[in-house]
Amino acid sequence: MTDILEQLAERQSAGPLNQLGAQDRGEDRALERFLKFNPSKFTGEPNLEVAENWLERMTNIFSALDYIENREFNEKFLPPLIQEKREDEFIKLRQGTLSVAEYEGKFTKLSKYAPELVTNEQKRIRRFVQELNVEIQEGLAVVQISTFTEAFEKSQRVESTRMQVRDFHYKKGVFLVILLVRLVKVPPLPRWEEEWEE
Template identity: 65%
Template sequence: MTDILERLADRQGSGPLNQPGEQDSGEDRALERFLKFNPLKFIGEPDPEIAENWLERMTNIFAALDYTEDRRVNFVAFQFERVARAWWDMIRGKWERAQTLWTWENFTRKFNEKFLPPLIHEKREDEFIKLKQETLSVAEYEGKFTKLSKYVPGLVINERRRIRQFVQGLNVEIQEGLAAAQIFTFTEALEKAQRVESARMQVKDFHNRKKNFPSRISG
């Protein structure tokens, strides 16, 4: 914690502060909230799966925290060590010289260029195109669909295409249950698919109980 606060103070010391006490107090509280999520360190492992999972975890944390863009970048950089720290120090120097905005978009783009090579993006694109529900629940399928869709923005460029791609990957029986439904948003597609899934499960359970009932009586 002390090390983090020292680095934060160094970063903030480069700019003027109108009210240092209030600014420091606000940053301390924001940092405390961030650390309560137990963010993982990242040392720059060569395994792209580790980098991908780490960035996803950081993204999810900041989705729950209403932080400014530069604060997100500042805080996430505190989790870097060793190779990742050396890389970030280089990027930070370039940004400061070029006066690049400290935005989450700029950060993730640079991070992906370094730790998620094009081959990984191609692999994820292929996984998305071939993704089918099969033995997954609708919720599990949606989770994979959403995670992989960020690698193929062209296929989910608008709501209509996103819905169509999602429905095409569902099992046939669920697609049939959605055939007559009016769907205008992705959220509606997910909710209605889950309702169809739930109804089919109830019918299946009913028939299983009915099939086993005579055997229990005869026994």
């Protein structure tokens, strides 16, 4: 990623666009598109959080521009121990008590540390779906999914539907209890203090 930025910066300082060849003009357009995102400069700080936030911002920009070279950045700026820790977190990542949106956020962030596990769209989809809660996996079993975005959106729909059903059953159960109490007219419980006094 750093090499791409350096090459683009060198091209920009080479001179006006009309003096450059077709390839150079294309690279200058890429630089112009990149600069429209107003990217921040990474100063090489040892603070891991600063580095990760900068990387995430750059990744978003480069994804929009169809450039991805995260592995090079990770190897250069993140200590191997941190890289291995994040890779292990990705390998062990399960939805558990997370919402689908929270799980997707962690999945996307941590997958950058284990790109060999999600080398293409199908592997990324399969890994994402396999670690969803079983109830959501069941809802996706009959659905055709061809992109990661589809997997995420359909998982959210299944989750939303399941929550609506659960809320309906809960409200129905509360209503039935109230109805039964009114119908049966359960006598009030005796006060313990009165029994102890006798």
